[in-house]
Amino acid sequence: MIAVFDTNVLIAAIITEGICSKLLHRARAGEFSLVSCPFIMQELRRILSKKFRLGQDEITSSMEPISEAISKVIEHSIKVKDTCRDAADDNIIACAVAAKADYLVTGDSDLLDLKSYKSVRIITPRDFETLFV
Numbered sequence: 001m002i003a004v005f006d007t008n009v010l011i012a013a014i015i016t017e018g019i020c021s022k023l024l025h026r027a028r029a030g031e032f033s034l035v036s037c038p039f040i041m042q043e044l045r046r047i048l049s050k051k052f053r054l055g056q057d058e059i060t061s062s063m064e065p066i067s068e069a070i071s072k073v074i075e076h077s078i079k080v081k082d083t084c085r086d087a088a089d090d091n092i093i094a095c096a097v098a099a100k101a102d103y104l105v106t107g108d109s110d111l112l113d114l115k116s117y118k119s120v121r122i123i124t125p126r127d128f129e130t131l132f133v
Contacts, residue, residue, distance in 0.1 A: 001032040001131075004096040006106035007043045009125055014062050015052075019125045023105070026132060027069035035099035036073050039091045074099055083117065084110050096120045103128060 005013075005023070012020035027034035041063075048054045048062055076098030080090040089111055096104040097118055104122045106112060111122050 001103070002035055002099055002101045003027075003032055003103040003105055003128065004035055004037075004040075004092070004099050004101045004120075006092050006104065006108055006111065007040055007047060008107045009105050010040070010044050010066055011047060012107070012125070014065060019129050023125055023129060024065060024069045027071075028065070031132060033071040034069050035095075035101060036070050037076060037091075037095040037098065038073065039088075040095060041073060043088065080117075083114070086110060093117050093120070 005020075009020050009023070012018065013024040014021070024034075026032065044063065044066070045059055048059045054062060074095070076094065078094045078098045080094040080097065083090050083093060089108060092104065092106070092111065093114075095101075097120060101120050104111065104117075104120050105125055105128045106122060107124060112124065114122050116122055
């Protein structure tokens with residue numbers, strides 16, 4: 001099974017001890033393949049820097065568990081346009097399509113309202129966790 005985590009899930013995984021961190025642990029344990037792309041990784045770095053005011057060393061150490069969990073970071077040229085109100089969300093969907101992901105895991109209500117895009121199911125972290133119990 002292949003999954004792409006939206007940036008909000010990755011942030012939650014590193015700042016809280018909840019479902020998102022548990023899912024990151026499952027990815028590190030190889031229970032599914034977690035795939036990402038440069039857009040998501042750059043957005044993650046930007047949020048850690050701007051919103052959480054972390055320095056470069058802190059960002060690097062915060063991202064370590066994520067880097068260990070990701071099976072691969074893919075480069076792609078897929079474009080998704082005008083699917084979401086936020087153009088950044090279109091980039092997240094494009095990553096999931098390019099990764100041939102079964103699931104896009106997000107807490108973003110705009111993405112969740114879509115329910116799916118092409119063959120990618122869009123679900124909450126809690127719903128994704130239920131696939132393992």
